[in-house]
Amino acid sequence: MLIGVPTEIKEKEYRVGMVPAGVKALVKAGHGVLIQQGAGTGSGIPDQEYAGAGASLVAEAAAIYGSADLIIKVKEPLAQEVALLRPGQILFTYLHLAPAPELTDSLLKSKVRAVAYETVQLDNSFLPLLSPMSQVAGRMAIQAGARFLEKEAGGRGVLLAGVPGVAAGHVTILGSGTVATNAAQMALGLGARTTILGRNLKKLAGLDALFQGRLTTLALNQQNIEKELTKADLLVTAIYVPGSRPPQLVSRKMLGLMKKGAVIVDVAIDQGGCLETSRPTSPSAPVFEVDGILHYCVANMPGAVPWTSTFALTNATLPYCLAMADKGLEAAARQDTALFRGITLFDGQLVSRQVAAAQDKSWQPLEFKK
Secondary structure, three states: EEEEEOOOOOOOOOOOOHHHHHHHHHHHHHOEEEEOOOOHHHHOOOHHHHHHOOOOEEEEEHHHHHOOEEEEEEOOHHHHHHOOOOOOOOOEOOOOOOOOOHHHHHHHHOOOOOEEHHHOOOOOHHHHHHHHHHHHHHHHHHHHHHHHOOHHHHHHOOOOEOOOOOOEEEEEEEEEHHHHHHHHOOOOOOEEOOEEEEOOOOHHHOOOOOOOOOOEEEEOOOOHHHHHHHHEEEEEEEEOOOOOOOOOOOOOOHHHOOOOEEEEEEHHHHHOOOOOOOEEEEEEEEEEEOOOEEEEEEEHHHHHOHHHHHHHHHHHHHHHHHHHHHHHHHHHHHHHHHHHEEEEEEEEOOHHHHHHHOOOOOOOOOOOOO
């Protein structure tokens, strides 16, 4: 199979879909790999490393889309990239289609076979291709929140760590999964008073044990959210429902409970966000203010640390790339239910119930021809 890796063109997106080690593994397995010139530069990977691993370097993205059977990306394709996709071509990337009906429609028209990293799911519900970036995003959420809490950046002027004689800042995290765990680790490491609210009591018990009582855990309900909003200097929303929009847990009216200059980092923004007032932002303009509360809603946070993020992501994606290249998508998905769950669009059909529900569209379960 011929695999193509184009340069990412989303604003401030410096990651790349494949590292040289992945190229070497694919070439060793008998496949061809096309890498767009400069695709790895933002992640600190020069073209010569790809060439040394056996890739063919291509100047233009159109040449990659025009010949590759499998396109490996990081972020959802923009309009000019969708126009290059071909019927039957496999697209393997983060898609986050639930809040993006126009992108869904254009991908359906392209008749591409789209596999979303974020919905590849093991039988135990673990999301192996989302987890690495959730780890990064959770840790970055605290860094970003701490930066925008500074007065010069528009925040309250609170140091999350505090100092002797002055209370540390208060961090509230909604969710109990990978993003939440990593955010809590960072917040506690700084010395912030930290509370996690989650619905899964078993996970809350695990977090309590993991952090040896340094973390406050509460059930995620309206009353507890409202109490925490009155305390929070930094609110991190970390709710993810595979393939679907997350619930909106904080209304605009509830912002009135927060201290002026408090910061919200909505990590769930790539699926639509957990706040009524959230809207996607970009790294060049990452925050906006509503009723005195700063909102940080960058949808590709891990792109700001591309060296770490690229290698973490491709460690996880490579086995699936190899399986699809070796067997084709259909055979690989028949043998691997996790990969099967990741298929969102197939030959012009929407096959994700979750995306269909989020967009009020019709769908049909994927059934391969015998």
